Each structure stands twice: as structure tokens, then as C-alpha cells.
């Protein structure tokens with residue numbers, strides 16, 4: 001695979017991206033989920049996107065992944081126009097993505113094998129160790145806890161060494177303690193390699209704790225970024241500990257002041273369509 005990299009270019013740049021769908025409630029109608037969105041993520045930057053439910057967060061992630069072609073606008077990956085799947089990116093979604101018929105090791109190896117990596121087993125085993133599952137390689141997904149399955153997914157994503165990591169609420173199904181452990185683990189792994197991360201979450205605390213920058217999307221239709229906040233909390237961070245610091249609370253209040261009205265609008269819209 002040829003990889004062109006423009007050294008000064010952002011890892012990912014969405015420019016003027018709009019996505020219009022046929023309405024799910026009335027196929028005669030069109031629904032513009034996101035309109036004219038500009039969003040860029042620097043190499044090594046951790047950016048979270050927050051917004052009300054249904055505003056188009058997953059839509060933007062799918063566009064960045066190359067899984068969805070925008071109705072208008074462009075996507076650039078390290079300065080080159082994205083055509084088809086984004087092969088510089090790895091994904092981690094909210095839903096369980098492990099293959100139930102493969103062991104933990106088999107799951108982590110799958111992408112490496114597909115790529116023709118001769119050291120697939122060795123690399124996969126090393127990643128299982130890094131996420132604390134070195135002794136669980138022979139277990140099948142149903143023999144692992146939810147937190148362990150997420151660890152396997154994380155190893156599966158990172159083992160491919162993507163330059164960009166796209167995450168759609170990856171930890172939302174976990175209990176709060178496991179979630180905080182996973183968030184800290186992700187931050188530690190990210191600190192080692194400093195890949196560009198686009199992290200989608202509905203949880204403002206999580207967004208602030210993890211990110212260099214938080215982007216707030218407006219309620220749809222025609223959702224777009226309406227606020228952008230630099231998170232200047234020093235790293236390394238412990239996600240549980242920093243939440244009680246005055247600076248975190250200040251940032252939370254500033255972002256929530258922008259997000260609150262949009263969340264209320266989004267909620268009202270959901271009630272209308274039910």
C-alpha cells in the first residue's frame with residue numbers, strides 16, 4: 001500500500017461535509033443530518049466530538065472511516081483525498097465486534113492475517129499482554145467479561161498500528177469502574193504512540209478527561225460544530241482523579257453552557273418522532 005504523507009497536513013480533515021438521507025419516517029422526505037461540517041484532527045491529537053443524541057456523531061465517524069460517502073464536501077487523510085475505505089484508520093465501535101467463533105488471540109490476529117503479516121500470532125500475543133490479557137488468548141468471547149472483551153477489541157484495533165483511531169462510544173456499555181480503567185488504559189497506550197484519535201461520546205466527562213480538544217455539535221437537522229474547547233489539563237491524567245479538580249469543573253461548566261440547549265432540543269425532537 002502506498003502511503004502519501006504530507007508532513008504538515010492534519011491526520012484527518014473533513015471539509016464542508018454534508019450528509020443527507022432519505023427520511024426513515026417518510027421515504028418521500030430527505031433529512032440532512034450534518035451540514036457543512038469542517039473538522040480536522042492533527043497527527044497525534046486526541047479529539048472528542050460530543051452532541052445531543054441523533055445529531056450526527058456516528059455519521060461523521062462513518063464519513064471519516066470511508067464507510068459513508070458524504071452528499072457534499074471532502075475528506076482528506078494526511079493531505080490526500082480519501083477514496084473508498086480509510087486504510088490509515090482503525091475503528092472501535094460501541095457494539096461488540098469480536099468474532100464469537102475465534103479465540104481472543106484469533107480475534108486479535110484476524111486483521112493482521114488478512115494483511116498477510118507473517119508475525120501475526122506474535123504481534124497479537126504481545127498486544128494481548130499489553131491490555132492485561134496475556135493468559136486469556138485461548139478463551140472465546142463468551143468466556144470473557146464485557147470489560148475483557150473490550151480489551152480484546154482495543155488490542156485488535158491497536159495491533160494493526162493505524163495512524164488514525166476512530167472510536168464510537170467504545171466504552172459506553174461498561175460499568176463505571178471498568179470504564180474508567182479502560183479509559184486510563186487507552187490513554188496510556190495512546191501516550192506511547194500518539195496516534196490521531198477521533199472519539200465520539202455522549203458523555204461530556206469522558207470527553208474532557210480524555211481529550212486535547214472537545215468539539216460540540218448542534219442538534220440536528222443540519223448539525224454542525226458550534227463550539228470547540230482546548231483541554232489544557234496536564235498529562236498523564238487519571239480520568240477518575242481529574243474530575244474533581246477545579247479546572248476540570250470549570251471546563252465542564254463552559255462546555256455544558258454550549259451543549260445544554262442542544263441536548264434539550266435533541267431530546268424534544270426525539271419525543272416528536274416517537
Ligand SMILES: Nc1ncnc2c1ncn2[C@@H]1O[C@H](COP(=O)(O)OP(=O)(O)OP(=O)(O)O)[C@@H](O)[C@H]1O
Pocket residue numbers: 021022023024031033051052053054055056057058059060202220
Ligand atoms: N442510513 C440512514 N438513513 C436515514 N437516516 C439516517 C441514516 N443514518 C443516520 N440517519 C439519521 O441521521 C441522524 C444522525 O444519526 P447518527 O447516528 O449519526 O447520530 P448520533 O449523534 O451518532 O446519535 P446517538 O448519539 O444517538 O448515537 C439521525 O437522525 C439518524 O436517524
